[in-house]
Amino acid sequence: MSFQRRFTRLCTAGLLAALTCQAPPALAVVVTFNDLIRGQTAYNFDGDNDGKADLRFSTIDPSGFNTVGPGSNMSFIREPGLEGSSQYAVDLRIDFLRGANQSVKFDFALNSVTPGPYGSASISVYDSQNRLLGSKTVAGNYTSTALGQSNFPEGQLSVSFNGLASYAKLNFDSQYGRYILDNFEAPAPSVYGVFVGVKDVGVAGDADARKMFDAVQKSFPGFKQGALITADLTTGGSIQASQIQSEIDKIAQKMRPGDSFIFFDSSHGGSYDTGVETTKTPGNEFLALGGTVTDNDLTAMLSGLNSFQKWVFLDACNTGGFWGDKNINEAGDLDKLNNIGLFAGSREDSFSYSNMTDNEGVFTGSIVDGLALDKDGFMNADKDRNHELTFEEMTNWIDHDWWLQLRQDPVSVIQRAQGDVVAFDRDLFKTTSLASADFTGSMIGGPVVAAGPVPEPSTTAMLLLGMTGLLIHCRRRH
Numbered sequence: 001m002s003f004q005r006r007f008t009r010l011c012t013a014g015l016l017a018a019l020t021c022q023a024p025p026a027l028a029v030v031v032t033f034n035d036l037i038r039g040q041t042a043y044n045f046d047g048d049n050d051g052k053a054d055l056r057f058s059t060i061d062p063s064g065f066n067t068v069g070p071g072s073n074m075s076f077i078r079e080p081g082l083e084g085s086s087q088y089a090v091d092l093r094i095d096f097l098r099g100a101n102q103s104v105k106f107d108f109a110l111n112s113v114t115p116g117p118y119g120s121a122s123i124s125v126y127d128s129q130n131r132l133l134g135s136k137t138v139a140g141n142y143t144s145t146a147l148g149q150s151n152f153p154e155g156q157l158s159v160s161f162n163g164l165a166s167y168a169k170l171n172f173d174s175q176y177g178r179y180i181l182d183n184f185e186a187p188a189p190s191v192y193g194v195f196v197g198v199k200d201v202g203v204a205g206d207a208d209a210r211k212m213f214d215a216v217q218k219s220f221p222g223f224k225q226g227a228l229i230t231a232d233l234t235t236g237g238s239i240q241a242s243q244i245q246s247e248i249d250k251i252a253q254k255m256r257p258g259d260s261f262i263f264f265d266s267s268h269g270g271s272y273d274t275g276v277e278t279t280k281t282p283g284n285e286f287l288a289l290g291g292t293v294t295d296n297d298l299t300a301m302l303s304g305l306n307s308f309q310k311w312v313f314l315d316a317c318n319t320g321g322f323w324g325d326k327n328i329n330e331a332g333d334l335d336k337l338n339n340i341g342l343f344a345g346s347r348e349d350s351f352s353y354s355n356m357t358d359n360e361g362v363f364t365g366s367i368v369d370g371l372a373l374d375k376d377g378f379m380n381a382d383k384d385r386n387h388e389l390t391f392e393e394m395t396n397w398i399d400h401d402w403w404l405q406l407r408q409d410p411v412s413v414i415q416r417a418q419g420d421v422v423a424f425d426r427d428l429f430k431t432t433s434l435a436s437a438d439f440t441g442s443m444i445g446g447p448v449v450a451a452g453p454v455p456e457p458s459t460t461a462m463l464l465l466g467m468t469g470l471l472i473h474c475r476r477r478h
Contacts (some may be wrong), residue, residue: 042454075143076107081182086172101258111178118153119173134161193262204359206230208266238290269316285321320432321348341435391441
């Protein structure tokens with residue numbers, strides 16, 4: 001009798017038709033496979049019930065998956081689980097649609113009987129560049145249950161790794177060619193942010209902050225929470241450092257190691273004439289928000305986020321100076337923090353610019369355009385089109401790709417220091433991109449993916465794909 005049929009006989013009658021997933025405080029999304037599946041070769045699961053799919057399970061077995069079995073007399077499997085064939089070079093592929101960090105864990109059972117050996121479960125975890133991050137093999141064994149010996153050999157596999165995982169390959173060795181998987185757990189990193197902007201003469205920072213907030217929310221499926229802080233300086237409004245600190249502290253309580261934090265500001269900026277800095281100007285740089293936030297202030301605000309990636313975007317004059325030069329006599333620029341990257345719309349001694357038409361930031365526009373999704377669902381700045389945005393890709397987008405597009409459609413701009421109206425050119429676009437040596441600098445982006453079965457390619461589409469491949473092959477031979 002096949003493992004699939006034996007699982008069917010041993011399973012309980014009360015299969016649930018709705019997916020049951022949990023998001024415990026222990027970071028990970030957990031999939032328990034309570035969605036009834038028969039014959040699907042690919043399925044997306046929302047592991048934390050936020051309406052966004054976290055994981056995709058797929059098999060090359062044309063008969064697809066089942067979720068039946070193996071009965072109630074098991075220690076690790078709480079039926080239903082994901083049941084499939086163990087007779088392929090890769091029995092199961094799992095794509096982490098929001099990435100995975102630190103570890104992966106799952107329970108399994110094997111279609112094996114006494115006498116042994118009973119077989120094993122193996123996993124290999126890879127990043128978006130197909131580099132192996134970690135691997136492990138665990139043997140299956142019968143376990144002791146309240147009813148005696150478990151129905152089938154089973155076990156639990158957990159593998160730890162460094163880096164952001166993109167996918168995993170699983171293989172199972174069993175006597176009769178079937179396996180079942182349950183309680184799949186993978187910590188998915190999340191994205192949080194604080195977005196600050198002020199409205200003033202020549203500056204529509206409030207609109208910039210909203211645009212940035214919307215872009216992050218749309219392009220990063222892992223975006224969990226953001227605080228939008230705006231003020232109108234022309235009517236006496238202001239933003240104080242204490243307000244920003246309060247929002248950062250609230251969000252920090254919800255973040256977990258491996259998460260990313262975005263700080264964005266669009267405003268006026270400046271540099272003090274006196275001080276102890278040993279960079280281009282002697283004084284601290286600052287954001288003019290009605291209240292003043294210096295580079296030292298911002299460093300102090302972010303100093304409690306050591307376990308998280310920190311992406312800092314500043315669209316204001318002189319903000320390149322928020323990155324110091326390790327001067328031990330200076331209280332603290334952003335370069336004194338770990339795991340941080342700075343993108344600034346100006347250098348320490350240069351201006352930031354607004355479009356004349358709407359006073360929105362030119363630099364903000366470059367960032368928002370870089371995060372925008374193209375027709376295929378990739379961020380424009382994602383040059384290698386793997387849904388992972390890196391520090392290097394965003395830098396290249398701002399300094400090269402976006403600038404080439406802008407050059408074809410020049411705009412009139414005004415200095416955010418309220419200077420003269422000028423035609424924007426390369427000499428004015430003096431941006432800053434700097435990062436700490438340990439900045440991992442990567443966030444998973446792309447369209448929100450719905451949970452449920454992944455549509456199968458149509459026969460016509462598969463035929464066309466095959467013909468295209470044949471044509472390419474023929475052309476390469478000539």
